[in-house]
Amino acid sequence: MQAFDYIAAQTLDEAVSLLAAKGDQARVLAGGTDLIVQLREGRRRLELVVDVKKIPDVNVLSYDTRNGLTLGAAVPCHRVYGDVTIARAYPGLMDAFTLVGGTQIQGRASVGGNLCNSSPAADTIPTLIAHQATCVIAGPGGRRELPVEQFCTAPGRNVLGNGEFLVALRLPAPGPRFGARYLRFIPRNEMDIAVVGVGSALTLGDDGATVTAARIALGAVAPTPLLVNEAGAALVGKPISDATIAQAAAAAQAAARPISDMRGTADQRRHLVGVLTRRTLQGAIARARGETVSHA
Amino acid sequence: MPKVHVQTRINGEEIDFLCETRQSLLEILRDELGLTGTKEGCSNGNCGACSVLLDGVLVDSCLVLAVETAGKDVSTIEGLATPSQLHPLQQKFLEHAALQCGICTPGFIMAAKALLAKNPKPTEHEVRYWLAGNLCRCTGYDKIIRAVLDAAAVMEKA
Numbered sequence: 461m462q463a464f465d466y467i468a469a470q471t472l473d474e475a476v477s478l479l480a481a482k483g484d485q486a487r488v489l490a491g492g493t494d495l496i497v498q499l500r501e502g503r504r505r506l507e508l509v510v511d512v513k514k515i516p517d518v519n520v521l522s523y524d525t526r527n528g529l530t531l532g533a534a535v536p537c538h539r540v541y542g543d544v545t546i547a548r549a550y551p552g553l554m555d556a557f558t559l560v561g562g563t564q565i566q567g568r569a570s571v572g573g574n575l576c577n578s579s580p581a582a583d584t585i586p587t588l589i590a591h592q593a594t595c596v597i598a599g600p601g602g603r604r605e606l607p608v609e610q611f612c613t614a615p616g617r618n619v620l621g622n623g624e625f626l627v628a629l630r631l632p633a634p635g636p637r638f639g640a641r642y643l644r645f646i647p648r649n650e651m652d653i654a655v656v657g658v659g660s661a662l663t664l665g666d667d668g669a670t671v672t673a674a675r676i677a678l679g680a681v682a683p684t685p686l687l688v689n690e691a692g693a694a695l696v697g698k699p700i701s702d703a704t705i706a707q708a709a710a711a712a713q714a715a716a717r718p719i720s721d722m723r724g725t726a727d728q729r730r731h732l733v734g735v736l737t738r739r740t741l742q743g744a745i746a747r748a749r750g751e752t753v754s755h756a
Numbered sequence: 757m758p759k760v761h762v763q764t765r766i767n768g769e770e771i772d773f774l775c776e777t778r779q780s781l782l783e784i785l786r787d788e789l790g791l792t793g794t795k796e797g798c799s800n801g802n803c804g805a806c807s808v809l810l811d812g813v814l815v816d817s818c819l820v821l822a823v824e825t826a827g828k829d830v831s832t833i834e835g836l837a838t839p840s841q842l843h844p845l846q847q848k849f850l851e852h853a854a855l856q857c858g859i860c861t862p863g864f865i866m867a868a869k870a871l872l873a874k875n876p877k878p879t880e881h882e883v884r885y886w887l888a889g890n891l892c893r894c895t896g897y898d899k900i901i902r903a904v905l906d907a908a909a910v911m912e913k914a
Contacts, residue, residue, distance in 0.1 A: 463757045466777035466823050489821075496780070496819050497800045509777070511824065538813065562889020563867060564804055567813040568820070650888045 461500045468511040472598045472627065475512055480600050480623025482508045488625050490518070490534035491568035493561065494577045510625075517598075517627050518572070523549060528633035533572025533626040538563075540571065549633070551747060552640025552661060553591060555755050556583045559644070562651055572626050578612045581680035585612070586659030587642035589677035589687050593631045599624035609677065612684035637664040639748030641740040644679070645732045647723075654680045655724040656732040658712070660740035662695065664748045671695040676708060676737060681716035681729050688715040691737065700745055709737040764825045766791070767835030775822040782806045782817040785832060793833035795859050797891070804890035807863035808832050814870040816889075833862035836869070844914070845869060845907045854903040856894030864890045868904045876912055880905060 466489075469475035479486050486508040489495055498504040512518050513534050520532040521539055523546045531540065537557045541547050547554050560569055560583055574584045575595070585608065593608045600623040608629070612618050620626070634640075640661035646652035657679035665672045674692035679685045690711040698704045718729035743753045759774040766789070775784050782799070785791040785808070797805030799818045806817040809831035836843035845865045848854070855861045864887065871878060871886045878886070883904050884897070892900060 461778040461780075463776065463778050466760070466821065468824075489824075492819050492821065492824075493801055496821065499778075500799065509821075511821075513824075536813075561801070562804065563870070563886050564807055564814050564816045564889045565801060565819075567810070567815045650885070 461496075462502070462505055464499070464506050465508045466511065467508065468514050470514055472515055472517055475510055475515060475625060476598055476600055476623050478508065478510050479625060483622055486510055488512050488576070490570045490573045491536055491565075493565050493569040494573060512625065520628060521546070523633075525633045529629075529631040531571060531629040531631070533576070533628055534570050535572070536568055536570050537566040550591070550631070550640070551753065551755070552642055552659070552744065553584075553587055553631075555642035556587045556644075556657075556659070558755050559583060559650075572629060575608065575611060575629070576618060576620070576626055578614075578616050578618045578684070580612075580615050580683055580685065581654045581657065582685065583642070583644060583654055583657055583679065585685040586657050586677035586679040587640065587661075588629065588631075588659075589685060590640055590642075590659035590661035590675045591631050592661075592675065593629045595626055596628045596630060597624050598627045603627070605630070609685070609687040614683050635663060637666075637668065637748045638662070639664075639744040639746065641743030641747065641753065643736050643740050643743070645736060653723065656680050656718075656729050656736055658733065658736035658740045660737065660744045662692075662741070662744050662748060664700075664745070668749060669699045671698060671700060671704075674708070674741075676712055676741075678712060678716055678733060678737075680723075681718040681733055683717075686715060688712050690715060695741075705738055705741050708741060709734040712737040760823050762823055762826045764828055764830060766830045767832060773822070777821065777823050779822045780818050781808070781810075781820040781822045781825055781830070784822040785817060785830075791832055791834050793862050795862055797859060797863070802891070803860070803863075804867060804887075805860050805863040807866040807890065809866060809870055812870075812873070814867055831866070831869075833866060836865065843869075844910045845872075845904070848903040848907040848910065849900070852899045852903040852906065854895060854899040860890060860892040860894075864892070864900055864904075868907070871904070872908055872911060877908060878905075 518534040644654035644657035662674040674695040676691040694707040795805040797803035
Protein backbone atom coordinates (compact mmCIF):
# COMPACT_ATOMS: atom_id res chain seq x y z
CA MET A 461 0.00 0.00 0.00
CA GLN A 462 1.16 3.59 -0.67
CA ALA A 463 2.49 5.65 2.24
CA PHE A 464 0.26 8.30 3.79
CA ASP A 465 0.05 10.40 6.94
CA TYR A 466 -2.46 9.30 9.54
CA ILE A 467 -4.02 11.62 12.08
CA ALA A 468 -6.71 10.65 14.57
CA ALA A 469 -8.61 13.92 14.93
CA GLN A 470 -9.99 14.63 18.41
CA THR A 471 -12.58 17.26 17.54
CA LEU A 472 -14.85 18.24 14.66
CA ASP A 473 -12.90 21.48 14.16
CA GLU A 474 -9.60 19.65 13.97
CA ALA A 475 -10.98 17.22 11.38
CA VAL A 476 -12.44 20.07 9.32
CA SER A 477 -9.18 22.03 9.26
CA LEU A 478 -7.11 18.94 8.39
CA LEU A 479 -9.46 18.04 5.56
CA ALA A 480 -9.71 21.62 4.31
CA ALA A 481 -5.92 21.98 4.20
CA LYS A 482 -5.39 18.85 2.11
CA GLY A 483 -8.41 19.00 -0.19
CA ASP A 484 -8.83 15.88 -2.29
CA GLN A 485 -5.52 14.54 -0.99
CA ALA A 486 -7.20 13.73 2.32
CA ARG A 487 -10.02 11.38 3.19
CA VAL A 488 -11.93 10.39 6.28
CA LEU A 489 -11.37 6.96 7.84
CA ALA A 490 -14.18 5.40 9.83
CA GLY A 491 -14.45 1.60 9.49
CA GLY A 492 -12.02 1.48 6.57
CA THR A 493 -13.79 -1.36 4.81
CA ASP A 494 -13.99 0.66 1.59
CA LEU A 495 -11.11 3.12 2.05
CA ILE A 496 -8.37 0.64 2.98
CA VAL A 497 -9.28 -1.62 0.07
CA GLN A 498 -9.25 1.36 -2.34
CA LEU A 499 -5.82 2.45 -1.06
CA ARG A 500 -4.37 -1.05 -1.20
CA GLU A 501 -5.60 -1.59 -4.73
CA GLY A 502 -4.29 1.80 -5.86
CA ARG A 503 -7.78 3.01 -6.81
CA ARG A 504 -7.29 6.01 -4.56
CA ARG A 505 -4.08 7.88 -3.69
CA LEU A 506 -3.95 10.09 -0.61
CA GLU A 507 -1.47 12.13 1.38
CA LEU A 508 -3.52 12.09 4.56
CA VAL A 509 -6.00 9.77 6.23
CA VAL A 510 -8.07 11.45 8.95
CA ASP A 511 -9.41 8.94 11.45
CA VAL A 512 -12.60 10.43 12.92
CA LYS A 513 -13.44 7.64 15.38
CA LYS A 514 -12.11 9.55 18.39
CA ILE A 515 -14.53 12.44 17.81
CA PRO A 516 -17.50 12.02 20.17
CA ASP A 517 -20.10 13.45 17.73
CA VAL A 518 -19.47 10.77 15.10
CA ASN A 519 -19.88 7.97 17.66
CA VAL A 520 -23.27 9.03 18.97
CA LEU A 521 -26.00 6.44 18.86
CA SER A 522 -29.13 7.72 20.54
CA TYR A 523 -32.83 7.18 20.16
CA ASP A 524 -35.97 8.36 21.85
CA THR A 525 -39.55 8.56 20.71
CA ARG A 526 -39.50 12.37 20.59
CA ASN A 527 -36.24 13.13 18.84
CA GLY A 528 -35.89 9.95 16.85
CA LEU A 529 -32.55 8.42 15.97
CA THR A 530 -29.16 10.11 15.82
CA LEU A 531 -26.68 7.81 14.17
CA GLY A 532 -23.07 9.01 14.32
CA ALA A 533 -21.36 8.64 10.97
CA ALA A 534 -18.67 6.28 12.30
CA VAL A 535 -20.95 3.97 14.29
CA PRO A 536 -20.41 0.45 12.95
CA CYS A 537 -23.40 -1.58 11.77
CA HIS A 538 -23.12 -4.13 14.59
CA ARG A 539 -23.59 -1.42 17.22
CA VAL A 540 -26.82 -0.28 15.63
CA TYR A 541 -28.53 -3.66 15.34
CA GLY A 542 -26.96 -4.71 18.65
CA ASP A 543 -29.09 -2.03 20.33
CA VAL A 544 -32.35 -3.87 20.98
CA THR A 545 -34.46 -0.72 21.35
CA ILE A 546 -33.24 0.76 18.09
CA ALA A 547 -33.50 -2.55 16.25
CA ARG A 548 -37.13 -2.84 17.35
CA ALA A 549 -37.96 0.75 16.45
CA TYR A 550 -36.47 0.54 12.94
CA PRO A 551 -36.77 -2.98 11.51
CA GLY A 552 -36.78 -1.46 8.02
CA LEU A 553 -33.31 -0.04 8.65
CA MET A 554 -32.05 -3.29 10.15
CA ASP A 555 -33.07 -5.13 6.94
CA ALA A 556 -30.20 -3.28 5.26
CA PHE A 557 -27.74 -2.80 8.13
CA THR A 558 -27.61 -6.56 8.78
CA LEU A 559 -26.62 -7.39 5.22
CA VAL A 560 -23.73 -5.00 4.57
CA GLY A 561 -20.95 -7.59 4.20
CA GLY A 562 -20.40 -10.43 6.64
CA THR A 563 -19.89 -10.33 10.41
CA GLN A 564 -16.31 -9.05 10.17
CA ILE A 565 -17.30 -6.15 7.91
CA GLN A 566 -20.24 -5.25 10.14
CA GLY A 567 -17.83 -5.04 13.07
CA ARG A 568 -16.15 -2.06 11.39
CA ALA A 569 -18.26 -0.70 8.53
CA SER A 570 -20.41 2.32 9.36
CA VAL A 571 -23.67 3.40 7.81
CA GLY A 572 -22.20 6.88 7.36
CA GLY A 573 -19.29 5.37 5.46
CA ASN A 574 -21.65 3.40 3.24
CA LEU A 575 -23.35 6.70 2.39
CA CYS A 576 -20.08 8.61 1.83
CA ASN A 577 -18.72 5.86 -0.43
CA SER A 578 -21.78 6.79 -2.52
CA SER A 579 -22.11 3.59 -4.50
CA PRO A 580 -25.34 3.51 -6.54
CA ALA A 581 -25.85 -0.03 -5.15
CA ALA A 582 -25.23 0.80 -1.46
CA ASP A 583 -27.73 -1.17 0.61
CA THR A 584 -28.26 1.35 3.37
CA ILE A 585 -29.13 4.38 1.23
CA PRO A 586 -32.59 3.47 -0.15
CA THR A 587 -33.87 2.60 3.31
CA LEU A 588 -32.36 5.77 4.83
CA ILE A 589 -34.17 7.79 2.14
CA ALA A 590 -37.43 5.94 2.78
CA HIS A 591 -37.06 6.78 6.50
CA GLN A 592 -36.58 10.50 5.72
CA ALA A 593 -33.05 10.52 7.08
CA THR A 594 -31.04 13.73 6.93
CA CYS A 595 -27.27 14.21 6.83
CA VAL A 596 -25.54 16.44 9.37
CA ILE A 597 -22.42 17.81 7.69
CA ALA A 598 -19.58 19.76 9.33
CA GLY A 599 -17.37 22.05 7.30
CA PRO A 600 -15.36 25.26 7.27
CA GLY A 601 -18.61 27.27 7.06
CA GLY A 602 -20.19 25.51 10.05
CA ARG A 603 -22.84 22.85 10.00
CA ARG A 604 -25.48 22.14 7.41
CA GLU A 605 -28.15 19.52 7.09
CA LEU A 606 -29.71 18.02 3.99
CA PRO A 607 -31.94 15.07 3.08
CA VAL A 608 -30.10 11.85 2.23
CA GLU A 609 -31.72 11.74 -1.23
CA GLN A 610 -29.77 14.92 -2.10
CA PHE A 611 -26.40 13.60 -0.86
CA CYS A 612 -25.12 11.43 -3.72
CA THR A 613 -24.41 13.16 -7.02
CA ALA A 614 -22.82 10.42 -9.17
CA PRO A 615 -21.24 6.98 -8.65
CA GLY A 616 -18.67 7.47 -5.86
CA ARG A 617 -19.43 11.20 -5.64
CA ASN A 618 -21.45 13.32 -3.26
CA VAL A 619 -22.12 16.88 -2.14
CA LEU A 620 -19.30 17.03 0.41
CA GLY A 621 -17.18 20.06 -0.41
CA ASN A 622 -13.62 20.91 0.57
CA GLY A 623 -13.14 20.40 4.31
CA GLU A 624 -16.60 18.93 4.79
CA PHE A 625 -17.45 15.58 6.29
CA LEU A 626 -20.48 13.68 7.48
CA VAL A 627 -20.99 13.87 11.24
CA ALA A 628 -24.26 12.02 11.74
CA LEU A 629 -27.55 10.90 10.27
CA ARG A 630 -30.80 11.95 11.85
CA LEU A 631 -34.06 10.07 11.46
CA PRO A 632 -37.49 10.98 12.75
CA ALA A 633 -39.05 8.65 15.30
CA PRO A 634 -41.45 6.22 13.67
CA GLY A 635 -44.99 7.34 14.39
CA PRO A 636 -47.99 5.11 14.99
CA ARG A 637 -48.79 2.71 12.14
CA PHE A 638 -45.47 3.36 10.43
CA GLY A 639 -43.78 0.46 8.64
CA ALA A 640 -40.72 0.08 6.44
CA ARG A 641 -38.93 -2.65 4.56
CA TYR A 642 -35.74 -2.98 2.51
CA LEU A 643 -35.11 -5.85 0.10
CA ARG A 644 -32.44 -6.42 -2.48
CA PHE A 645 -31.98 -8.98 -5.19
CA ILE A 646 -28.67 -10.83 -5.39
CA PRO A 647 -28.03 -14.08 -7.25
CA ARG A 648 -27.09 -15.91 -4.02
CA ASN A 649 -28.26 -15.93 -0.41
CA GLU A 650 -25.61 -13.73 1.21
CA MET A 651 -22.60 -11.52 0.72
CA ASP A 652 -23.07 -9.88 -2.64
CA ILE A 653 -23.72 -6.50 -4.21
CA ALA A 654 -27.33 -5.58 -4.94
CA VAL A 655 -28.55 -6.05 -8.52
CA VAL A 656 -31.50 -3.94 -7.38
CA GLY A 657 -32.43 -2.71 -3.89
CA VAL A 658 -35.71 -1.11 -2.84
CA GLY A 659 -36.58 0.64 0.42
CA SER A 660 -40.21 1.45 1.16
CA ALA A 661 -41.78 3.18 4.13
CA LEU A 662 -45.38 4.13 4.75
CA THR A 663 -47.82 5.28 7.39
CA LEU A 664 -51.39 4.02 7.64
CA GLY A 665 -54.34 6.04 8.87
CA ASP A 666 -56.43 5.27 11.97
CA ASP A 667 -58.44 2.75 9.94
CA GLY A 668 -55.28 0.70 9.31
CA ALA A 669 -56.20 0.58 5.63
CA THR A 670 -55.59 4.02 4.11
CA VAL A 671 -52.07 5.16 3.31
CA THR A 672 -51.36 8.64 4.68
CA ALA A 673 -47.67 8.88 3.71
CA ALA A 674 -45.33 6.76 1.59
CA ARG A 675 -41.73 6.96 0.39
CA ILE A 676 -40.13 4.54 -2.02
CA ALA A 677 -36.42 4.64 -2.90
CA LEU A 678 -34.44 2.54 -5.37
CA GLY A 679 -30.82 1.42 -5.45
CA ALA A 680 -28.62 0.18 -8.33
CA VAL A 681 -30.91 1.42 -11.10
CA ALA A 682 -29.44 4.91 -11.67
CA PRO A 683 -26.14 6.73 -11.07
CA THR A 684 -27.38 7.55 -7.57
CA PRO A 685 -30.03 6.07 -5.27
CA LEU A 686 -33.42 7.47 -6.29
CA LEU A 687 -36.39 8.70 -4.30
CA VAL A 688 -39.45 8.09 -6.49
CA ASN A 689 -42.07 10.62 -5.44
CA GLU A 690 -44.56 9.34 -8.03
CA ALA A 691 -44.48 5.88 -6.46
CA GLY A 692 -45.33 7.25 -3.02
CA ALA A 693 -47.99 9.52 -4.49
CA ALA A 694 -49.67 6.51 -6.12
CA LEU A 695 -50.51 5.24 -2.63
CA VAL A 696 -51.25 8.31 -0.53
CA GLY A 697 -54.89 8.94 0.32
CA LYS A 698 -55.98 5.57 -1.03
CA PRO A 699 -56.93 2.34 0.67
CA ILE A 700 -54.37 -0.41 0.30
CA SER A 701 -55.15 -2.78 -2.52
CA ASP A 702 -53.31 -4.92 -5.02
CA ALA A 703 -54.19 -2.30 -7.62
CA THR A 704 -52.62 0.66 -5.76
CA ILE A 705 -49.54 -1.37 -4.93
CA ALA A 706 -49.25 -2.29 -8.61
CA GLN A 707 -49.54 1.40 -9.54
CA ALA A 708 -46.74 2.29 -7.13
CA ALA A 709 -44.60 -0.51 -8.55
CA ALA A 710 -45.25 0.71 -12.10
CA ALA A 711 -44.29 4.26 -11.11
CA ALA A 712 -41.04 2.96 -9.58
CA GLN A 713 -40.28 1.03 -12.75
CA ALA A 714 -40.91 4.11 -14.85
CA ALA A 715 -38.45 6.14 -12.76
CA ALA A 716 -35.67 3.52 -12.89
CA ARG A 717 -32.86 4.21 -15.36
CA PRO A 718 -30.92 0.95 -15.12
CA ILE A 719 -27.91 -0.12 -17.15
CA SER A 720 -26.79 -3.59 -18.18
CA ASP A 721 -23.60 -4.80 -16.56
CA MET A 722 -21.98 -7.95 -15.18
CA ARG A 723 -24.60 -8.20 -12.44
CA GLY A 724 -27.72 -7.96 -14.55
CA THR A 725 -29.37 -6.51 -17.61
CA ALA A 726 -31.39 -3.31 -17.71
CA ASP A 727 -34.55 -5.33 -18.48
CA GLN A 728 -33.99 -7.64 -15.54
CA ARG A 729 -33.39 -4.69 -13.25
CA ARG A 730 -36.55 -2.94 -14.37
CA HIS A 731 -38.49 -6.14 -13.75
CA LEU A 732 -36.92 -6.50 -10.30
CA VAL A 733 -37.85 -2.93 -9.37
CA GLY A 734 -41.50 -3.91 -9.84
CA VAL A 735 -41.19 -7.12 -7.84
CA LEU A 736 -39.23 -5.59 -4.97
CA THR A 737 -41.39 -2.47 -4.76
CA ARG A 738 -44.43 -4.70 -4.36
CA ARG A 739 -42.75 -6.95 -1.80
CA THR A 740 -41.27 -4.11 0.25
CA LEU A 741 -44.65 -2.39 0.35
CA GLN A 742 -46.30 -5.59 1.52
CA GLY A 743 -43.62 -5.94 4.22
CA ALA A 744 -43.97 -2.30 5.24
CA ILE A 745 -47.76 -2.66 5.48
CA ALA A 746 -47.41 -5.77 7.64
CA ARG A 747 -45.02 -3.95 9.96
CA ALA A 748 -47.28 -0.89 10.06
CA ARG A 749 -49.99 -3.23 11.30
CA GLY A 750 -47.72 -4.50 14.05
CA GLU A 751 -46.80 -7.82 12.45
CA THR A 752 -43.27 -9.17 12.68
CA VAL A 753 -41.41 -9.55 9.40
CA SER A 754 -37.96 -11.14 9.76
CA HIS A 755 -34.97 -9.51 8.07
CA ALA A 756 -33.82 -12.38 5.91
CA MET B 757 8.21 7.71 6.24
CA PRO B 758 8.92 7.76 10.01
CA LYS B 759 7.49 4.93 12.02
CA VAL B 760 4.83 5.36 14.66
CA HIS B 761 5.09 3.92 18.15
CA VAL B 762 1.95 1.99 19.10
CA GLN B 763 1.10 0.54 22.50
CA THR B 764 -1.55 -2.11 22.51
CA ARG B 765 -2.54 -5.31 24.26
CA ILE B 766 -2.41 -8.60 22.39
CA ASN B 767 -3.81 -11.76 23.97
CA GLY B 768 -3.68 -10.05 27.34
CA GLU B 769 -0.06 -8.93 27.06
CA GLU B 770 1.06 -5.29 26.81
CA ILE B 771 2.83 -4.94 23.47
CA ASP B 772 4.77 -2.05 21.90
CA PHE B 773 5.57 -1.95 18.23
CA LEU B 774 6.74 0.44 15.55
CA CYS B 775 4.79 0.59 12.32
CA GLU B 776 4.32 2.59 9.19
CA THR B 777 0.89 4.20 9.05
CA ARG B 778 0.08 2.27 5.87
CA GLN B 779 0.66 -1.12 7.53
CA SER B 780 -2.31 -3.28 8.44
CA LEU B 781 -2.77 -4.99 11.77
CA LEU B 782 -2.34 -8.26 9.85
CA GLU B 783 1.10 -7.24 8.58
CA ILE B 784 2.26 -6.22 12.04
CA LEU B 785 0.96 -9.40 13.68
CA ARG B 786 2.69 -11.63 11.17
CA ASP B 787 5.80 -9.75 10.07
CA GLU B 788 6.77 -7.71 13.14
CA LEU B 789 5.40 -9.68 16.09
CA GLY B 790 5.83 -13.21 14.73
CA LEU B 791 2.20 -14.09 15.41
CA THR B 792 1.79 -16.06 12.19
CA GLY B 793 -1.29 -17.96 13.34
CA THR B 794 -3.41 -15.22 11.74
CA LYS B 795 -3.42 -15.93 8.01
CA GLU B 796 -3.44 -13.70 4.98
CA GLY B 797 -6.01 -14.77 2.42
CA CYS B 798 -7.43 -12.16 0.06
CA SER B 799 -6.28 -8.97 1.84
CA ASN B 800 -9.44 -7.18 0.79
CA GLY B 801 -12.00 -8.21 3.38
CA ASN B 802 -13.67 -11.02 1.47
CA CYS B 803 -12.30 -14.24 2.97
CA GLY B 804 -12.08 -13.83 6.75
CA ALA B 805 -8.78 -15.77 7.05
CA CYS B 806 -7.23 -12.88 9.00
CA SER B 807 -10.11 -12.58 11.51
CA VAL B 808 -9.17 -11.34 14.98
CA LEU B 809 -11.06 -9.71 17.81
CA LEU B 810 -10.55 -5.99 18.36
CA ASP B 811 -11.95 -4.96 21.74
CA GLY B 812 -14.02 -8.13 21.53
CA VAL B 813 -15.46 -7.33 18.09
CA LEU B 814 -14.77 -9.65 15.16
CA VAL B 815 -12.87 -7.84 12.37
CA ASP B 816 -10.68 -8.61 9.39
CA SER B 817 -7.17 -7.60 10.47
CA CYS B 818 -6.28 -6.81 6.84
CA LEU B 819 -8.81 -3.96 7.00
CA VAL B 820 -7.50 -2.43 10.22
CA LEU B 821 -4.54 -0.07 10.20
CA ALA B 822 -2.04 -1.09 12.87
CA VAL B 823 -1.96 2.51 14.16
CA GLU B 824 -5.68 2.26 14.90
CA THR B 825 -5.03 -0.41 17.54
CA ALA B 826 -3.35 1.98 20.00
CA GLY B 827 -4.87 1.39 23.41
CA LYS B 828 -7.02 -1.48 22.19
CA ASP B 829 -7.28 -5.16 22.99
CA VAL B 830 -6.43 -7.59 20.20
CA SER B 831 -7.16 -11.32 20.45
CA THR B 832 -5.61 -13.75 18.00
CA ILE B 833 -5.64 -17.52 17.59
CA GLU B 834 -2.41 -17.74 19.63
CA GLY B 835 -4.37 -16.69 22.73
CA LEU B 836 -6.79 -19.61 22.69
CA ALA B 837 -4.95 -22.74 23.83
CA THR B 838 -3.08 -23.15 27.09
CA PRO B 839 0.23 -25.05 27.08
CA SER B 840 -1.63 -28.13 28.31
CA GLN B 841 -4.97 -27.86 26.56
CA LEU B 842 -6.53 -26.86 23.27
CA HIS B 843 -9.57 -24.59 23.29
CA PRO B 844 -12.78 -26.63 22.80
CA LEU B 845 -13.20 -25.10 19.34
CA GLN B 846 -9.72 -26.22 18.34
CA GLN B 847 -10.36 -29.68 19.80
CA LYS B 848 -13.64 -30.04 17.93
CA PHE B 849 -12.17 -28.83 14.63
CA LEU B 850 -9.64 -31.68 14.99
CA GLU B 851 -12.21 -34.28 15.97
CA HIS B 852 -14.55 -33.38 13.13
CA ALA B 853 -11.72 -33.06 10.60
CA ALA B 854 -13.04 -29.56 9.92
CA LEU B 855 -9.89 -28.50 8.14
CA GLN B 856 -7.71 -29.59 5.31
CA CYS B 857 -5.06 -27.06 4.27
CA GLY B 858 -5.68 -25.02 7.42
CA ILE B 859 -5.36 -21.50 6.02
CA CYS B 860 -8.95 -20.57 6.83
CA THR B 861 -9.01 -22.35 10.19
CA PRO B 862 -7.71 -19.65 12.57
CA GLY B 863 -10.18 -17.19 11.07
CA PHE B 864 -13.07 -19.62 11.42
CA ILE B 865 -12.12 -20.37 15.01
CA MET B 866 -11.85 -16.70 15.98
CA ALA B 867 -15.18 -16.00 14.27
CA ALA B 868 -16.79 -18.94 16.04
CA LYS B 869 -15.33 -17.79 19.35
CA ALA B 870 -16.92 -14.36 18.86
CA LEU B 871 -20.24 -16.00 18.02
CA LEU B 872 -20.26 -18.27 21.09
CA ALA B 873 -19.35 -15.36 23.36
CA LYS B 874 -22.50 -13.58 22.14
CA ASN B 875 -24.73 -16.57 21.60
CA PRO B 876 -23.63 -19.71 23.50
CA LYS B 877 -26.35 -21.89 21.96
CA PRO B 878 -26.60 -20.92 18.30
CA THR B 879 -28.77 -22.79 15.83
CA GLU B 880 -27.19 -24.27 12.73
CA HIS B 881 -28.70 -21.43 10.71
CA GLU B 882 -27.19 -18.84 13.04
CA VAL B 883 -23.76 -20.46 12.79
CA ARG B 884 -23.90 -20.54 9.00
CA TYR B 885 -25.08 -16.93 8.82
CA TRP B 886 -22.43 -15.67 11.26
CA LEU B 887 -19.65 -17.50 9.41
CA ALA B 888 -20.68 -16.24 5.97
CA GLY B 889 -17.67 -13.91 5.95
CA ASN B 890 -15.24 -16.82 6.30
CA LEU B 891 -14.40 -18.76 3.17
CA CYS B 892 -13.03 -22.32 3.01
CA ARG B 893 -12.04 -23.87 -0.31
CA CYS B 894 -11.10 -27.36 0.94
CA THR B 895 -13.50 -29.17 3.22
CA GLY B 896 -16.79 -27.61 2.39
CA TYR B 897 -18.58 -26.10 5.32
CA ASP B 898 -20.57 -28.93 6.88
CA LYS B 899 -17.75 -30.26 9.04
CA ILE B 900 -16.91 -26.75 10.22
CA ILE B 901 -20.51 -26.10 11.20
CA ARG B 902 -20.71 -29.44 13.05
CA ALA B 903 -17.46 -28.68 14.89
CA VAL B 904 -18.76 -25.29 16.03
CA LEU B 905 -22.09 -26.73 17.18
CA ASP B 906 -20.32 -29.54 19.02
CA ALA B 907 -17.91 -27.09 20.67
CA ALA B 908 -20.87 -24.97 21.75
CA ALA B 909 -22.45 -28.01 23.39
CA VAL B 910 -19.19 -28.89 25.20
CA MET B 911 -18.63 -25.30 26.35
CA GLU B 912 -22.21 -25.05 27.57
CA LYS B 913 -21.64 -28.06 29.87
CA ALA B 914 -18.27 -26.82 31.15
